[in-house]
Amino acid sequence: MCGIAGLFDSERSGDGDGLRRAARAMGDTLAHRGPDGEGVHVDAQAGLALAHRRLSIVDLSPAGAQPMVSACGRFVLCYNGEIYNAEDMRAHEALAGVAWRGHSDTEVILESVARRGLEPTLADMNGMFAFALWDRETRILSLARDRLGIKPLFIARSGRGILFASEAKALRAAGLEPRIDPEALAAYLRFAYVPAPFSIYEGVEKVLPGEIVTMGPEGGCERRFYWRLADAVAQGRREALDVGDDEAAERLDALLRDAVGRQTISDVPLGAFLSGGIDSSLVAAMMAARGGRVRTFSIGFPDFGFDESSHAAAVARHLGTEHTGLVVTGREALDVVPDLSGIWDEPFADSSQIPTLLLSRLTRAHVTVALSGDGGDELFAGYNRYALAGRHWPRLERVPIGLRSALARLADLVPVAAADALARFVPGAPPQAGDKLRKAASVLPLDADGLYRRLTSQIPDPSEHIHGAERESPFTAPSALGLVDRMRYRDTLTYLPDDILQKVDRASMAASLEARPPLLDHRVVEFAWTLPQRFLLRDGRSKWLLRRVLDRYVPPALIERPKMGFGVPLAEWLRGPLLEWARDAIEAPDYGGGLLRPEPARRLLGEHLRGGRNHAYQLWTLLMFEAWRRRWT
Numbered sequence: 001m002c003g004i005a006g007l008f009d010s011e012r013s014g015d016g017d018g019l020r021r022a023a024r025a026m027g028d029t030l031a032h033r034g035p036d037g038e039g040v041h042v043d044a045q046a047g048l049a050l051a052h053r054r055l056s057i058v059d060l061s062p063a064g065a066q067p068m069v070s071a072c073g074r075f076v077l078c079y080n081g082e083i084y085n086a087e088d089m090r091a092h093e094a095l096a097g098v099a100w101r102g103h104s105d106t107e108v109i110l111e112s113v114a115r116r117g118l119e120p121t122l123a124d125m126n127g128m129f130a131f132a133l134w135d136r137e138t139r140i141l142s143l144a145r146d147r148l149g150i151k152p153l154f155i156a157r158s159g160r161g162i163l164f165a166s167e168a169k170a171l172r173a174a175g176l177e178p179r180i181d182p183e184a185l186a187a188y189l190r191f192a193y194v195p196a197p198f199s200i201y202e203g204v205e206k207v208l209p210g211e212i213v214t215m216g217p218e219g220g221c222e223r224r225f226y227w228r229l230a231d232a233v234a235q236g237r238r239e240a241l242d243v244g245d246d247e248a249a250e251r252l253d254a255l256l257r258d259a260v261g262r263q264t265i266s267d268v269p270l271g272a273f274l275s276g277g278i279d280s281s282l283v284a285a286m287m288a289a290r291g292g293r294v295r296t297f298s299i300g301f302p303d304f305g306f307d308e309s310s311h312a313a314a315v316a317r318h319l320g321t322e323h324t325g326l327v328v329t330g331r332e333a334l335d336v337v338p339d340l341s342g343i344w345d346e347p348f349a350d351s352s353q354i355p356t357l358l359l360s361r362l363t364r365a366h367v368t369v370a371l372s373g374d375g376g377d378e379l380f381a382g383y384n385r386y387a388l389a390g391r392h393w394p395r396l397e398r399v400p401i402g403l404r405s406a407l408a409r410l411a412d413l414v415p416v417a418a419a420d421a422l423a424r425f426v427p428g429a430p431p432q433a434g435d436k437l438r439k440a441a442s443v444l445p446l447d448a449d450g451l452y453r454r455l456t457s458q459i460p461d462p463s464e465h466i467h468g469a470e471r472e473s474p475f476t477a478p479s480a481l482g483l484v485d486r487m488r489y490r491d492t493l494t495y496l497p498d499d500i501l502q503k504v505d506r507a508s509m510a511a512s513l514e515a516r517p518p519l520l521d522h523r524v525v526e527f528a529w530t531l532p533q534r535f536l537l538r539d540g541r542s543k544w545l546l547r548r549v550l551d552r553y554v555p556p557a558l559i560e561r562p563k564m565g566f567g568v569p570l571a572e573w574l575r576g577p578l579l580e581w582a583r584d585a586i587e588a589p590d591y592g593g594g595l596l597r598p599e600p601a602r603r604l605l606g607e608h609l610r611g612g613r614n615h616a617y618q619l620w621t622l623l624m625f626e627a628w629r630r631r632w633t
Contacts, residue, residue: 002033002034002052002053002054002055002066002079002080002081002166003027003030003031003032003033003034003052003053003080003165003166003167003170003509004030004050004051004052004053004078004079004080004130004131004132004153004164004165004166005023005026005027005029005030005050005051005163005164005165005166005170005173005174006023006026006048006049006050006051006078006132006163006164006165007019007022007023007026007048007049007158007161007162007163007164007174008046008047008048008049008141008161008162008215009047009158009159009160009161009162010046010047010160010161010217010218010219011047011159011160011161012047012161013044013045013046013047014044014045014047015044015047016042016044019042019044019047019048019049020040020042020049022049022173022174022175023040023042023049023050023051024038024040024051025173025174026051026163026165026170026171026173026174027040027051027052027053027170028173029165029167029169029170029172029173030051030053030165030166030167030170031053032509032510032511032512033053033055033080033166033167033509033512034052034053034054034055034512035053035055035512036054036055036056036060037053037054037056037065038051038052038053038054039051039052039054039065039066039067040052040067041067041069041076041078041134043076043134043136046136046139046217047161048134048139048141050067050076050078050132050134051078052066052067052078052079054066055368055512055514056267056268057082057266057267057268057368057369057514058082058086058103058104058105058265058266058267059102059103059104059267060267060268061102063101063102063103063104063107064102064104064106064107066078066079066106068104068106068107068110069110070110070111070113070114071098071099071101071111071114072114073136074114074135074136074137075110075113075114075133075134075135075136076133076134076136077106077109077110077113077131077132077133077134078131078132078133078134079106079109079129079130079131079132080129080130080131080151080166081127081128081129081130081131081146081150081151082105082127082128082129082263082265082514082516083105083108083109083125083126083127083129084126084127084259084262084263084265084521085124085125085126085127085262086104086105086108086109088124089108089109089112089121089124089125090108092112092116092124094112094115094116095108095111095112095115098111098115105127109121109125109131112124113133118133118142118144118212119212119226122144122212122226122227123226123227125146126262126521126522126523127146128146128148128150128151128516128517128520129144129145129146129150129151130143130144130145130146130151130152130153130166130207131143131144132164138216139216139217140214140215140216140217141162141214141215141216142212142213142214143155143164143207143212143213143214144207144211144212144213144226145207145208145209145210145211146209146210147209147210147227147522147525148209148210148375148492148496148497148501148520148522148525149196149208149209149210149496149497149498149501150497150501150505150517150520151166151505152166152167152206152502152505153165153166153206153207154166154167154168154170154171154199154204154205154206154207155204155205155206155207155213156171156176156178156201156203156204156205157203157221158174158176160218160219161219162215162221163176164207167345167506168199168200168201168204168345168346169345169632171204172632176204178201178202178203178204179201179202180200180201180202180593180595180629180633181198181199181200181201181202181471182466182467182468182595183198183468183469183470183471184198184199184200184201184202184471185200185347185466185595185596185625186462186463186466186468186469186470186471187462187470187471187472187473188200188347188349188621188625189458189459189462189465189466189621189622189625190457190458190459190460190462190470191456191457191458191494191495191498191499192348192349192350192458192499192617192620192621192624193347193348193349193350193498193499193502194346194347194471194498195471195473195494195498196208196209196494196497196498197474198471199346200346200347200628208225209227209229209493209497210225210226210227210228210229211223211224211225211226212224212225212226227522229489229492229493229525230478232522232525232526232529233478233481233485233489233529234478235526235529236526236527236528236529236530236531237480237529237530239530240530240531240532241530241531241532241535245535245545245548248531248535248545248548249545249548249549249552251527252527252545252546252549253549253552255521255523255524255527256282256286256518256519256524256549257286257289259518259519259521259523259524260283260286260287260290260371260518261286261290262518262521263371263516263518263521264287264290264371266368266369268367268368268369269295269366269367269368269369270295270367270368270369270370270371271294271295271296271297271363271366271367271369271370271371272284272287272294272295272296272297272321272370272371272372273296273297273298273359273363273370273371273372273373273515274296274297274298274312274315274316274321274323275298275308275311275312275373276298276308276309276310276311276312276313276314276315276558276559277308277311277373277559278373278376278382278543278546278547278550278559279373279374279375279376279377279382279519279546280312280372280373281315281373281550281553281554281558281559282373282376282546282549282550282553282554283371283372283373283518283519284296284315284316284319284321284371285315285319285550285553285554286553287321287371288319288320288321288553289553293322294319294320294321294322295321295322295323295324295366295367296312296316296319296321296322296323296324297323297324297325297326297359297362297363297366297370298312298313298316298323298324298325298326298359299325299326299327299328299355299358299359299362300312300325300326300327300328301327301328301330301333301355301568302327303329303330303333304330304568304569309325309327311558312325313325314558315554315558315559318554318555318558319553319554324362324366326358326362328355328358330569330573330577332358333354333355333358333568334573334577334578336354336357336358337354337578337581339357339510340353340354340357340624340627341624341627341628341630341631341632342631343357343506343507343510344502344506344628345628345632346628347624347625347628347629348499348502348503348506348624348628349458349617349620349621349623349624349625350499350500350503351567351568351570351617351620352503352567352568353503353506353507354568355567355568356503356504356507356508357507357510357511359507360507360508360510360511360513360515361511363511363513364508364511364512364513367513368512368513368514369513369514369515369516370508370513370514370515370516371515371516371517371518372504372515372516372517373517373519374496374500374501374504374515374517374519374520375496375500375517375519375520375524375525376519376543376546377491377543378488378491378492378495378496378500379488379492379519379520379524379525379528380528380531380536380542380543380544380545380546381484381488381533381536381537381542381543382542382543382546383487383491383542384542385452385455385456385487386484386487386488386536386537386542387537387540387542388455389448389451389452389483389484389487390483390484390533390537391537391540393448393451393483396444397448401445401447404444404445405444405445407441407444442454442460443455448483448486449486451483452483452486452487452490456491456495458617458618458620458621459618459621459622464597464600465592465596465597465600465601465622466595466596466597473490473493473494475490475493475494477489477490482533484533484536484537485533492525501517504517531545547559570616570617570619570620571608571614571616573616574605574608574616574619574620575608575609575611579609581623582605582619582623583605585623585626585627586598586601586602586605586622586623586626587602591626592625592626592629593629593633596622596625596626601619601622604618604619604622605619
């Protein structure tokens, strides 16, 4: 796992010293991603420079150093990631006779490209990656990203040239002075992340999952896909699994065991995150089933009132792993908040970034690689919104839209305080019933796509806070899919790479830790889309087939409990230890840098402090942008 950066601009041809300085400056901003080594490659005549920061995982010798030049001298590779089938690729007949210099996956990719071409190589690669490939002969730079978007890659046009980097901060080190894109900011306010291909900056974009971006000496830029989720979904529907429960579980079990086994390849100490939930427990169980020493890691938050560390420890005892748990106080978690805007150098407001960062730091103190359970919810329908769509939407959809709209208006007329007071006399009524009633009313008048948009919005109406339009995701789900599958599809294209995987990448890389998600092996993804819905949602249970496989390794009693997530008590923090920080930001004369209106934020904070409404996530989204803006602009 590493950090990559570089620039290609034919107008800088001949400026070897300047190119080297720029590349080295870019690489220096990524030192946390690769503390074990650094390298720069310059092709002064072409105006190209590549920078690499190395976190040594496989082949720790100098033979694994980058940027790496192919044996024929034509290609140069600057690569971030891991390929888990490198030995299979090494055995390809086209690579017979290669005099291997080492055993790194970097060399395998490079020599495969030299002998077979870029796209056949990408088609065979099983792993997570983002890389830059320089062809000295044609003077074409190719940038590529893995199929699911596990590893990040930003690009920016600079004159007739291009800049690229694993993180946006490295682009600034090359002299780029980008402006905030108000339309991307509006999209951030809705989702708490900036959806790809956009970034928070004008003129800066993200290479999309499964995409290749090429640029030649004349400055022309071409974008194409070597893998698309839409194609995998279409094929999955054509080849829908038509077998019994036991056979389906056996096929998934075998596939996951192979994926986990491949991802345990490492020349440095390796472990696994373990929350005690379904996904991480299954990954740890399959590691333990292989035999040998398995190290697992979890953190607990007793101050938060929903500590799951005891569940993780119980699963670890059953599996026989060497478990390390850390109890984190509220104060220790709060101390992380000032670090967030520097680590996530694009506005990002998934508050589980805090425990993810703390877990990464704990894990890195013991190992260099950790397997995670990320991806299970999107692939196997684990989020509550899928259960809501599967169980309630078919009935709600039959109610005429006019009647639903009228019911929503009536609900809005009930004062929040009155609803809270009445709820005290109703057994089992939830806390803050008035707030929940308002939120439920907001989804009543919506169609299926509107329901998804509302359920995934942090700030449902960004126009209250910012003038202008909102960047719309270019991705739409195939119309032939049912609502649950449309949600899974859009989550896999947007929420998964731009929230979940970005969160884990930045948190783990800030700790110089490599995080691997075996559930996102592309073969598992493709298999998941062959599953009829009965294997996803059944008998009121989500991730039905995944649970069926886990039952083979871990007793259900250790796993079955309500889904709790990995969050922090934002609502309480914003009424207590973070209140002064929030007020200072929102009431500052320069709040929003002229891009955001202060009045809506102040109203949200006031309502939140009075206790009737819970605006924690909206406020966190606004505050994370403000912290980022003050750090980076």
